[in-house]
Amino acid sequence: MPENTIQPKLCQKCVLPETFPGIKFDAAGVCSYCQKDEKTIEKAPVRKAQYRQRLDQLVKETQAEARTYDAIMAYSGGKDSSYTLKLLRDRYDLRIAALTFDNHFVSPAAYDNIKKVCDALHVDHIIFKPPWSVIKPLFALTAQTDPFAAPTLLRASSICTACIGLVKSLVLKTALEMSIPLVAFGWSPGQAPIQSGIMKTNPRLIRMNQSALKKALPVEIAASITPYLLPDQYYEKYDHKFPHNIHPLAFFDYDETAIKEELGTIGWQAPSDTDTNSSNCLLNAYANQCHIKRCSFHPYVWEIANLVRQGVMTRNEGIEKIYTEQNAEMVRYAQTRLT
Numbered sequence: 001m002p003e004n005t006i007q008p009k010l011c012q013k014c015v016l017p018e019t020f021p022g023i024k025f026d027a028a029g030v031c032s033y034c035q036k037d038e039k040t041i042e043k044a045p046v047r048k049a050q051y052r053q054r055l056d057q058l059v060k061e062t063q064a065e066a067r068t069y070d071a072i073m074a075y076s077g078g079k080d081s082s083y084t085l086k087l088l089r090d091r092y093d094l095r096i097a098a099l100t101f102d103n104h105f106v107s108p109a110a111y112d113n114i115k116k117v118c119d120a121l122h123v124d125h126i127i128f129k130p131p132w133s134v135i136k137p138l139f140a141l142t143a144q145t146d147p148f149a150a151p152t153l154l155r156a157s158s159i160c161t162a163c164i165g166l167v168k169s170l171v172l173k174t175a176l177e178m179s180i181p182l183v184a185f186g187w188s189p190g191q192a193p194i195q196s197g198i199m200k201t202n203p204r205l206i207r208m209n210q211s212a213l214k215k216a217l218p219v220e221i222a223a224s225i226t227p228y229l230l231p232d233q234y235y236e237k238y239d240h241k242f243p244h245n246i247h248p249l250a251f252f253d254y255d256e257t258a259i260k261e262e263l264g265t266i267g268w269q270a271p272s273d274t275d276t277n278s279s280n281c282l283l284n285a286y287a288n289q290c291h292i293k294r295c296s297f298h299p300y301v302w303e304i305a306n307l308v309r310q311g312v313m314t315r316n317e318g319i320e321k322i323y324t325e326q327n328a329e330m331v332r333y334a335q336t337r338l339t
């Protein structure tokens, strides 16, 4: 156990703390979320196999048509999205455009990885970088307050929610404009349940989410991000062309060590310039710290607890990831840039 560790009372099975909203413990100290999850975990192997078959079928239908790209991938250069990219190339030979949203905090090591992976996998790469004048107010605001609906706070910091909101919107917008039928994400099995692993995007739901995102923000910031959201006319214009979202890691084998080894064969290296939870973002440590301060639990604890419950990470590894102080230098770096 690292010495700079801060630990409240934790579930004896996963890593959720007593400060997590709605949590209860039984006599053995096991949390209510672990108890609720038991049946889902039992059924997981069968469901995962079904979803792999579903993806095989969906890809087959997709590849039958001539087009430039079968899929657009939201590509951060991190381990999970790099591995997803490799899986989609190796298993399906998909024609992929990888889109990196540069939020002005992409680490140099992540860029090295992005270049190596895209070249090794023969994938076209697109960088999308909005100006600092758009990014800074959005992150400065979400560093100070939590403007989005309360349930988002259980899964992610407000900084991450704002950033991911833009990423999701941009890849969808690009998919529609370029007639790309699949949108791929590298969510880990702790971030996305199996049943969300393959889903046709629902225009009505997207419209609601985008409007909620804008409404949560002050008028000037909402106006500055509007160009990155879907214009109203797209919902009719592209009505029947909304793509499928796929998160293959929700239903393929997931083993962090094996993933890193396999990525090593195509030149990806674990960066040393980021914190323990993100291999690509220099803003993450500060985002974590802001969230912990306001919410009293780590924004990654939900994901890591799921991974521990699913047996793909040991409880001790989980504890080390979650209950280690944020790297002070990295916190300061992001904080300074956002003030």
Ligand SMILES: [Zn+2]
Binding pocket: 011, 012, 013, 014, 015, 016, 030, 031, 032, 033, 034, 035
């Ligand atoms: Zn638990």
